[in-house]
Amino acid sequence: MYQDKVEALKSEISKAEANTKEELEAYRMRFISKKSVIGDLFSAMKEIPNDQKREFGQLVNSVKQLAEEKFKELIETVNAKTQKAKSSDIDLTLPPTNVEVGGIHPLTATKQRIIEIFERIGFNLSEGPEIEDDWHNFTALNFPENHPAREMQDTFFIEKNPDIALRTHTSSVQVRVMENQKPPIRTLSPGRVFRNEAISARAHCIFHQVEGLYVDENVGFADLKQTLYHFAKEMFGKETKVRFRPSYFPFTEPSAEIDISCLLCKGKGCNICKGTGWVEIGGAGMVDPNVLENCGIDNQKYTGFAFGMGIERIAMLKYQIKDLRLFTENDIRFLKQFKPLL
Structure with missing residues (x-):
């Protein structure tokens, strides 16, 4: 039962995409934060029989590690797109702005x-x-x-x-x-x-x-x-x-x-x-x-x-x-x- 849930989460994480900071934050809330679906799995540890806890813990840790690695990739993707958007907003053909400089009293x-x-x-x-x-x-x-x-x-x-x-x-x-x-x-x-x-x-x-x-x-x-x-x-x-x-x-x-x-x-x-x-x-x-x-x-x-x-x-x-x-x-x-x- 839990193996199927973990595999489904791994598949969802692998397919996840984020192009904006809002989408990145949504990913973090679903998979990384304390109240995420992975956090819920850790909370369920107390319901697992003692002889299965070790195997269950390894499964949950594997999906947690996958989620964190994916999060780092998404951060780099969003930062790159944000920087590109900022660069594209600059019109290099415009004349410079005249900055008025103050004088010494x-x-x-x-x-x-x-x-x-x-x-x-x-x-x-x-x-x-x-x-x-x-x-x-x-x-x-x-x-x-x-x-x-x-x-x-x-x-x-x-x-x-x-x-x-x-x-x-x-x-x-x-x-x-x-x-x-x-x-x-x-x-x-x-x-x-x-x-x-x-x-x-x-x-x-x-x-x-x-x-x-x-x-x-x-x-x-x-x-x-x-x-x-x-x-x-x-x-x-x-x-x-x-x-x-x-x-x-x-x-x-x-x-x-x-x-x-x-x-x-x-x-x-x-x-x-x-x-x-x-x-x-x-x-x-x-x-x-x-x-x-x-x-x-x-x-x-x-x-x-x-x-x-x-x-x-x-x-x-x-x-x-x-x-x-x-x-x-x-x-x-x-x-x-x-x-x-x-």
């Missing part, structure tokens, strides 16, 4: 170019947290207790902890580097910073800075000037002129603001440079000895210089952009103009 392109310039003269990159404590953001940098930057109208403080704030500059990263690394130090710290300012065409509460630091023996102001001369001419062109104006910063002494000749009017005077022919790009100076001491560096042996620039300001000058807000509005019409930056 102008701020990203500007930051990458700045990093490239300074890396070539030995600066390495350093990063730090955007949420800083008072020590790294203010105190270690020689900010007096009554400095305006410590007031709520200039800085975003964490409400539940007045000693924690969103960093106002990436100088805090430089403090962390000096605390954990011995001179010589030559590092560049790009990153996002936050200040409590009204958003306008020339100001934003969130912007990007890049700050540089060089600490070693016998570092002088001439080293600072030559470094920034090199940067300005690499970034804006060899015809660019640079000037330094005396200024004040708590963490540098002496301090200076850096101007370059206006790229629009070539120094002749326009509304961008307010008729002066010069545009400010950042601040710089010799690291104050108190800052070195706060960071555990011998200020009798080592000196250093530091500088800082706004990446948005550099991008505005480089690409002649007049509204700072365009960088953060994600207007596709604006961003499409920078595809050549790829």
